[in-house]
Amino acid sequence: MPHAHDHGAEQASDRRIVLTVALNLALTVAQIVGGALAGSVALIADALHNLNDAMALVIVVVARRIGRRRADRMRTFGYRRARTVGALINLVALGVVALVLAYESILRFADPREVGGWTMIVVAGVALIVDVATVLLLAGMRKGGTDVRAAFVHNLADALASLAVMAGGAAILTLGWSWVDPALSLAIVGYVAWQVAAMLPETVRLLMESAPRDLDLERVAARLSEVSGVRDAHHLHAWMLDEDRCALEAHLVVERDAAPRLDELMREAHRRLRDEFGIHHATLEPEFPEVAAAGGHDTSLIVDGTCGPS
Numbered sequence: 001m002p003h004a005h006d007h008g009a010e011q012a013s014d015r016r017i018v019l020t021v022a023l024n025l026a027l028t029v030a031q032i033v034g035g036a037l038a039g040s041v042a043l044i045a046d047a048l049h050n051l052n053d054a055m056a057l058v059i060v061v062v063a064r065r066i067g068r069r070r071a072d073r074m075r076t077f078g079y080r081r082a083r084t085v086g087a088l089i090n091l092v093a094l095g096v097v098a099l100v101l102a103y104e105s106i107l108r109f110a111d112p113r114e115v116g117g118w119t120m121i122v123v124a125g126v127a128l129i130v131d132v133a134t135v136l137l138l139a140g141m142r143k144g145g146t147d148v149r150a151a152f153v154h155n156l157a158d159a160l161a162s163l164a165v166m167a168g169g170a171a172i173l174t175l176g177w178s179w180v181d182p183a184l185s186l187a188i189v190g191y192v193a194w195q196v197a198a199m200l201p202e203t204v205r206l207l208m209e210s211a212p213r214d215l216d217l218e219r220v221a222a223r224l225s226e227v228s229g230v231r232d233a234h235h236l237h238a239w240m241l242d243e244d245r246c247a248l249e250a251h252l253v254v255e256r257d258a259a260p261r262l263d264e265l266m267r268e269a270h271r272r273l274r275d276e277f278g279i280h281h282a283t284l285e286p287e288f289p290e291v292a293a294a295g296g297h298d299t300s301l302i303v304d305g306t307c308g309p310s
Helices: 002-038 041-067 082-110 117-139 146-175 180-207 217-225 256-277 289-295
Strands: 230-240 246-254 281-287
Touching: 002 041, 002 117, 041 082, 041 117, 041 146, 041 180, 082 180, 117 146, 146 180, 217 230, 217 246, 217 256, 230 256, 246 256, 256 281
Parallel strands: 246 281
Antiparallel strands: 230 246
16 A cells, blocks of 8 residues: 555655664764864864764654654644754754854964874764765655755765865875864854854744745735635734645635635635645635624735734
């Protein structure tokens, strides 16, 4: 049956991610030990970045399993937003680590220390092998979701960072450039900070139940108002349930003479939301014109692309 096939594929994907996590955790330990022995902040910076990637993948596995649970009385929309909560924790922790490493790297410029170039090259070489293996493990899962695609891109970037650290170790050995190590560390920290700055706003937007950026609520109201028998659509509220699903509620002012075909009218409204805007979860409340007038609803509820007050 298709369901059994999909379930088996999901379990196989989970096992692949777990193997990727194990590889990244082992690499993190090796890089921290190697960084301490070599006195390299670049290796330690890359180790903490790998640790974040591993933790992010742990959250992917946990969230995928939690997300398969059915909605219940306490979580009526289900459990898929657990992934977002974990992402927020990861991003905040990664930002703090980046600040500490940036501070340590700047101090190294003022107080240079001897760095073991060969240790940097060997550990970074091992990291490169693990990063390539991780990329190959995730390559076949890139269509499985944005979280897995992001992990694939991150590990691809990690492979490039490992190459840079190897080049830095070679520069220290051949040219004696000790400043290369803190410079590489700052470059890695800058990349990490860029990732945090790119992902944190969207994570916060989702947790704040903001409307999707690409959803034009004015157009939604206009299309609902064009349904035969609907005079107006107002009281629109839209929010993201998770990164893939949006929910919407609205009031539809229905003409009195359209009351006998209310079911048909509501089906058409839901069809437009589903087919034109990708909104599969919508709550539409019909009301007659005199009810809307008595309620004093403001039909101009769209403010800066978000839902206005009710």
